[in-house]
Amino acid sequence: xxxxxxxxxxxxxxxxxxxxxxxxxxxxxxxxxxxxxxxxxxxxxxxxxxxxxxxxxxxxxxxxxxxxxxxxxxxxxxxxxxxxxxxxxxxxxxxxxxxxxxxxxxxxxxxxxxxxxxxxxxxxxxxxxxxxxxxxxxxxxxxxxxxxxxxxxxxxxxxxxxxxxxxxxxxxxxxxxxxxxxxxxxxxxxxxxxxxxxxxxxxxxxxxxxxxxxxxxxxxxxxxxxxxxxxxxxxxxxxxxxxxxxxxxxxxxxxxxxxxxxxxxxxxxxxxxxxxxxxxxxxxxxxxxxxxxxxxxxxxxxxxxxxxxxxxxxxxxxxxxxxxxxxxxxxxxxxxxxxxxxxxxxxxxxxxxxxxxxxxxxxxxxxxxxxxxxxxxxxxxxxxxxxxxxxxxxxxxxxxxxxxxxxxxxxxxxxxxxxxxxxxxxxxxxxxxxxxxxxxxxxxxxxxxxxxxxxxxxxxxxxxxxxxxxxxxxxxxxxxxxxxxxxxxxxxxxxxxxxxxxxxxxxxxxxxxxxxxxxxxxxxxxxxxxxxxxxxxxxxxxxxxxxxxxxxxxxxxxxxxxxxxxxxxxxxxxxxxxxxxx
Amino acid sequence: xxxxxxxxxxxxxxxxxxxxxxxxxxxxxxxxxxxxxxxxxxxxxxxxxxxxxxxxxxxxxxxxxxxxxxxxxxxxxxxxxxxxxxxxxxxxxxxxxxxxxxxxxxxxxxxxxxxxxxxxxxxxxxxxxxxxxxxxxxxxxxxxxxxxxxxxxxxxxxxxxxxxxxxxxxxxxxxxxxxxxxxxxxxxxxxxxxxxxxxxxxxxxxxxxxxxxxxxxxxxxxxxxxxxxxxxxxxxxxxxxxxxxxxxxxxxxxxxxxxxxxxxxxxxxxxxxxxxxxxxxxxxxxxxxxxxxxxxxxxxxx
Numbered sequence: 001x002x003x004x005x006x007x008x009x010x011x012x013x014x015x016x017x018x019x020x021x022x023x024x025x026x027x028x029x030x031x032x033x034x035x036x037x038x039x040x041x042x043x044x045x046x047x048x049x050x051x052x053x054x055x056x057x058x059x060x061x062x063x064x065x066x067x068x069x070x071x072x073x074x075x076x077x078x079x080x081x082x083x084x085x086x087x088x089x090x091x092x093x094x095x096x097x098x099x100x101x102x103x104x105x106x107x108x109x110x111x112x113x114x115x116x117x118x119x120x121x122x123x124x125x126x127x128x129x130x131x132x133x134x135x136x137x138x139x140x141x142x143x144x145x146x147x148x149x150x151x152x153x154x155x156x157x158x159x160x161x162x163x164x165x166x167x168x169x170x171x172x173x174x175x176x177x178x179x180x181x182x183x184x185x186x187x188x189x190x191x192x193x194x195x196x197x198x199x200x201x202x203x204x205x206x207x208x209x210x211x212x213x214x215x216x217x218x219x220x221x222x223x224x225x226x227x228x229x230x231x232x233x234x235x236x237x238x239x240x241x242x243x244x245x246x247x248x249x250x251x252x253x254x255x256x257x258x259x260x261x262x263x264x265x266x267x268x269x270x271x272x273x274x275x276x277x278x279x280x281x282x283x284x285x286x287x288x289x290x291x292x293x294x295x296x297x298x299x300x301x302x303x304x305x306x307x308x309x310x311x312x313x314x315x316x317x318x319x320x321x322x323x324x325x326x327x328x329x330x331x332x333x334x335x336x337x338x339x340x341x342x343x344x345x346x347x348x349x350x351x352x353x354x355x356x357x358x359x360x361x362x363x364x365x366x367x368x369x370x371x372x373x374x375x376x377x378x379x380x381x382x383x384x385x386x387x388x389x390x391x392x393x394x395x396x397x398x399x400x401x402x403x404x405x406x407x408x409x410x411x412x413x414x415x416x417x418x419x420x421x422x423x424x425x426x427x428x429x430x431x432x433x434x435x436x437x438x439x440x441x442x443x444x445x446x447x448x449x450x451x452x453x454x455x456x457x458x459x460x461x462x463x464x465x466x467x468x469x470x471x472x473x474x475x476x477x478x479x480x481x482x483x484x485x486x487x488x489x490x491x492x493x494x495x496x497x498x499x500x501x502x503x504x505x506x507x508x509x510x511x512x513x514x515x516x517x518x519x520x521x522x523x524x525x526x527x528x529x530x531x532x533x534x535x536x537x538x539x540x541x542x543x544x545x546x547x548x549x550x551x552x553x554x555x556x557x558x559x560x561x562x563x564x565x566x567x568x569x570x571x572x573x574x575x576x577x578x579x580x581x582x
Numbered sequence: 583x584x585x586x587x588x589x590x591x592x593x594x595x596x597x598x599x600x601x602x603x604x605x606x607x608x609x610x611x612x613x614x615x616x617x618x619x620x621x622x623x624x625x626x627x628x629x630x631x632x633x634x635x636x637x638x639x640x641x642x643x644x645x646x647x648x649x650x651x652x653x654x655x656x657x658x659x660x661x662x663x664x665x666x667x668x669x670x671x672x673x674x675x676x677x678x679x680x681x682x683x684x685x686x687x688x689x690x691x692x693x694x695x696x697x698x699x700x701x702x703x704x705x706x707x708x709x710x711x712x713x714x715x716x717x718x719x720x721x722x723x724x725x726x727x728x729x730x731x732x733x734x735x736x737x738x739x740x741x742x743x744x745x746x747x748x749x750x751x752x753x754x755x756x757x758x759x760x761x762x763x764x765x766x767x768x769x770x771x772x773x774x775x776x777x778x779x780x781x782x783x784x785x786x787x788x789x790x791x792x793x794x795x796x797x798x799x800x801x802x803x804x805x806x807x808x809x810x811x812x813x814x815x816x817x818x819x820x821x822x823x824x825x826x827x828x829x830x831x832x833x834x835x836x837x838x839x840x841x842x843x844x845x846x847x848x849x850x851x852x853x854x855x856x857x858x859x860x861x862x863x864x865x866x867x868x869x870x871x872x873x874x875x876x877x878x879x880x881x882x883x884x
Contacts, residue, residue: 279776283817306605310598387602390595408602411609418616429605429612435685438649509773513812516771516778526658534616535650535684 011132011140018144019125025148026117026158030110032421033158034452040476042089042160043112045081050093052077052250071254078251082259083266084162086249087199091115092160108483112160120157123168123374124148130175131378134340136385142405143381146304147374149412152366155423162201163367169197170207171374174347177211180233181338187229191236195244202267203371206354208237210346217342220323273363274510279441281510286358292369296352298431298442299366300373301412305428307380308348315345315379341379348375364446365424384408422450422533438536445508448472450539453531454504455481457541459488461528462502467492469500471514497521503542518542619685625710630656632707633680633714640677640724644668647687657682666776669696672806672847674723675881678704683713723883726802729862730769730782730879733757733794738767741791759792764875767794772877773813775845781877786823786868794864801855803884805829805862808847809839815875816841823868823876830860839876852882 035043055077056068067073078086092112100111124144132140148154157164172193180187197204215230246252252259274283277291297305318331319342327334333341351371354360362368388396388404396404411429419426419434425444427437437444451473458468468491470478481487494500497518505515505527519525527540630653633643637660645653645664654662665671669692673679679701681688688694697703701717708714729736734755739748749757749767756768770783786792809825810816819841827835827850834850862882868874 281813281817302605302609303602306602310601314594314598383598384602387595387599391599407606411606411613414609414613418613429609433612433616435616435649439647512778513772513814516773519778520769520771520780525654525662527655530652530655532652534620535652537649537651540654 008133011129011137014132014137014140015125015129018128018141018148019121019123021121022124022144022148022157023117023121026120026154027106027110027114029420030113030117030158031107032452033155033423034421034449035109035473035477035480036159036161036447036449037472037474037477038447039109039112039160040474040480041081042092043109043480044476045086045089046093046096046112046160048077048080048093049086049090050097053090053093069250069253074250074253078249082251083263084201085199085245085263086251087196088115088160088162088165088201090248109160109480113158116160116162116165117157119165119168123164123171126168126171126175127374127377130171130178131381134178134338134378135382138401138405139378139381139385142384142409143374143378145405145409146307146380146412147377149409149416150300150304150373150377151412151415151419151423151426152299153370153373154416155420155426156367156370158421161367163370166197166201166203167370167374169193169200169204170347170371173197173204173207174210174343174375177214177233178338178340178343180229182229184229184232187232188236188240190233191238191240192244194237194241195248198241198245199248202264203351203368206350208234210343210350211237213346213350214339214343217323217339221339270361272361275363275365275446276441276443276509277362282362283510285361287360287362289356289358291362292352292355295366296369298427298437300428301415302429303408303411304377304380305430307383307408308376311379311383312345312349312376314383315341319345341382344375344379348372348379365443419533421452422531422538424449425533425536425538434534434536441509443508444533444536445472445506445538448474448477448506450506450531451504452481452486454529454539454541455487457529458491458502458504461541461543462488462491465490465492466502467494467500469494469497469503471504472506472508472511473504501544505540505542507537507539515540515542619711621684621711625712626652626656629682629707629709629712629714632709633657633682634660636716637680638678640722641680642673642676642678643680643682646681646683646693647685647690650684650687653682663777667696668693669699670844670846671777672808673700673719674721675725675806675883676719677722677724679717679719681713681715681717683715684711686713688713688715723803725881725883726800727882729794729796729799729864729881730780732796733767733769733782735796736767737793737795737797739793740787741793742787742789757794759787767792770877772875774810774816774877775843776813777845779808779845779877779879781879783875783877784864784866786866786871786874786876788868788871790867792866794866796862798859799829799862799882800859801829801852801857802882803856804852805834805850805880805882806847807835807837807850807878807880808845809837809876809878810843810845811839811841812875812877815873818873820873821868821870823866823874825876825878826865827880828861828863828865830855830858830862849883856884 052068059065059068081089092115095114096111099106099114100108106114124147127147128140128144131143173190176186176190176193180190194204194207197207218230246256272284274281300308318328321328322334349372351369355362355369384405388401415426415428424446425434425437427434427442431437431440434444448471451470462468470493475493478493482489497503497514503518505518522542522544524542524545528543529541530537531539634657641661643657643660643662645651645662648664648666651664697717701719703715704718705716738757738759739746740759749759752758756766758766764785765787767782767784771778771780774781782794784792784794807827822838822840824838826833829852835848837848864878866876
């Protein structure tokens with residue numbers, strides 16, 4: 001259905017250009033993005049896993065392969081952070097080795113982050129390709145632009161984490177499945193990509209449900225020609241999926257079922273981290289089912305989320321009408337033998353609906369349903385296209401169309417410009433932007449990354465050998481700041497404010513008592529520096545007035561969290577410095 | 583279209599177009615408004631210089647709205663709060679209030695209502711995009727004795743099955759009552775009822791009475807007592823905590839505090855004792871001490 005001149009070749013070129021442009025934009029803006037808690041663990045895991053491969057090569061050369069393949073050797077390298085599959089962490093490690101260590105093209109941290117940025121670029125490219133093939137080139141361009149300018153997604157696309165990669169993998173699987181109707185090769189690829197998605201993050205386990213619902217609809221509507229390749233796609237997913245997951249992850253090799261159960265069990269019993277939502281602290285289930293809808297509606301740029309909502313509502317009504325055998329008048333997609341709209345609706349809405357289940361953890365917010373965004377962006381672009389054609393009554397001039405699309409996309413760019421590099425704090429125009437988020441008691445900080453903004457101040461101000469309490473920034477991230485040269489090497493990491501002469505405090509309400517403790521214990525209520533987004537504080541620096549005010553541990557108990565305050569806390573908290581998990 | 587049926591005045595497409603256009607217009611209006619209302623560094627410099635020059639003992643600065651706290655970098659060494667709900671706060675311990683407002687927050691109904699009840703406007707200045715208003719607090723009752731400040735002069739002990747176990751005095755007025763890290767009495771600042779509160783941490787202990795006693799307390803017109811559980815403890819839930827207060831040997835307050843209590847100050851009339859000095863005792867108990875992060879503040883007033 002590609003329109004215009006150039007055909008599929010031009011589409012592939014455009015897709016590559018869009019992906020490269022998005023990755024380039026990420027690379028150009030990555031330096032200011034602080035390291036999140038989980039990244040610190042993944043940097044470490046990446047080094048461990050890469051080390052195992054290096055050992056494997058050495059042992060292969062010396063004919064002692066068993067030294068690397070024994071369970072003890074595997075456990076030494078792969079038991080660390082085994083609550084997530086290893087694909088991305090392995091790529092982080094190889095990327096660091098190649099692009100930082102050997103070629104010196106990128107900084108230390110960007111070496112780790114690069115694979116996620118490349119996959120984010122690939123996701124934008126795929127969204128273009130999918131939308132261009134299914135609808136039109138202009139729809140593809142708008143869809144890619146809408147997706148790339150979601151400020152929180154743009155922020156997370158910089159990180160050595162799994163949320164953008166799994167979203168990219170999901171697009172890849174759905175796209176391959178969509179193409180598999182006409183090509184057995186794509187059916188096989190669907191299985192392979194599904195395996196890669198499984199190897200990326202847990203979210204991938206929901207993909208078969210999406211595709212199965214779509215396949216059931218195809219069967220229900222009597223699309224008999226689809227059955228053979230569709231069956232092949234599901235067969236490939238059922239076989240290649242687990243095979244790739246198993247093959248890529250040495251940790252599973254010796255005790256596959258037991259360790260797979262451990263991996264899944266970790267997430268079924270995942271600890272809940274507290275998060276501020278509409279002025280309340282959500283710390284344990286049941287979480288409000290509305291969370292996912294409200295958060296989507298206030299964190300995706302308003303024109304984009306309006307189009308997404310209209311598209312989803314219109315699409316659902318049209319699909320229900322089709323199901324009832326009474327297609328809506330003028331429904332141009334009613335005759336689509338691939339049921340593309342239904343596929344996009346399922347892939348866009350199922351991850352969101354999963355989040356409405358009361359026991360599903362909501363901490364971390366929108367990143368858990370980034371997997372929806374590519375499909376909702378395509379639907380939004382289709383909706384905009386439809387409305388523009390309707391409003392013009394005929395196909396508009398290219399320039400006019402481009403201008404209209406720009407008007408819709410630009411608020412996302414303005415949002416990124418406002419918040420970068422503190423994208424987790426983005427709120428859209430509906431709630432009043434970042435200010436409105438603060439006003440309504442919505443979390444704006446997570447994962448301890450905002451201390452990055454105060455490192456220059458610390459470098460200028462901390463006395464030689466001074467100790468800084470980094471609060472939510474974990475020691476792995478601190479080490480990376482030092483490795484990168486972003487933090488002076490003589491500045492020491494203090495595990496609690498009791499040991500510190502300085503502190504950087506993340507403005508994150510569930511942990512505000514850490515700041516109040518500094519007010520109380522240090523007598524310091526005046527921050528010396530701060531990071532603000534549109535006057536909303538993100539991170540503050542305090543200094544202990546004098547070393548003489550240091551308290552004596554013998555008399556003063558170390559109390560940093562509830563678990564220290566109470567003998568039997570019902571919901572055990574987490575001490576600063578302990579490891580958090582995504 | 584069926585003959586005889588009227589075309590609907592607004593089609594679904596038209597409605598959708600209107601919605602998208604409204605969303606686009608609202609977006610641009612928002613970004614323009616943000617730019618036009620954001621204070622600049624000179625605004626802060628002038629406004630905070632003005633406040634600092636006029637600030638007197640007994641004054642309080644309130645950053646408004648509550649989250650716009652950059653002013654702390656300039657005036658954080660002075661008494662400064664950022665109340666989420668000014669209307670529910672007891673301002674009478676302060677003589678004057680400086681309302682330091684950004685983004686037109688001084689015009690908001692809850693703020694105006696609260697201040698019209700609690701204070702009288704003395705002065706109003708505008709520094710670029712910052713509004714500074716000075717109010718005189720109505721019914722000001724000066725603090726004669728702040729029990730938190732005087733905590734290092736207190737006696738603290740636990741009564742366990744008839745046996746008195748004294749708590750050991752530490753630095754900065756902290757009293758350690760056992761090896762358990764939470765089992766102490768000391769000055770702290772915690773979030774209680776949505777605000778950081780300067781309080782006395784007094785975690786109760788199973789089957790014991792925790793007692794904090796002050797001698798030579800100068801009595802005034804009243805004793806005010808506010809108490810409750812930290813935000814984290816309130817979320818966790820648990821058994822109620824009992825607080826009993828005696829003044830000059832007579833019980834004056836006995837109250838049970840649960841997770842929903844909002845740290846509202848209670849005023850105990852002590853006019854018959856005004857001008858005298860005497861002993862004040864706070865006794866804290868609970869039936870189950872798990873996650874009972876109990877705190878209180880108290881003052882004699884007037």
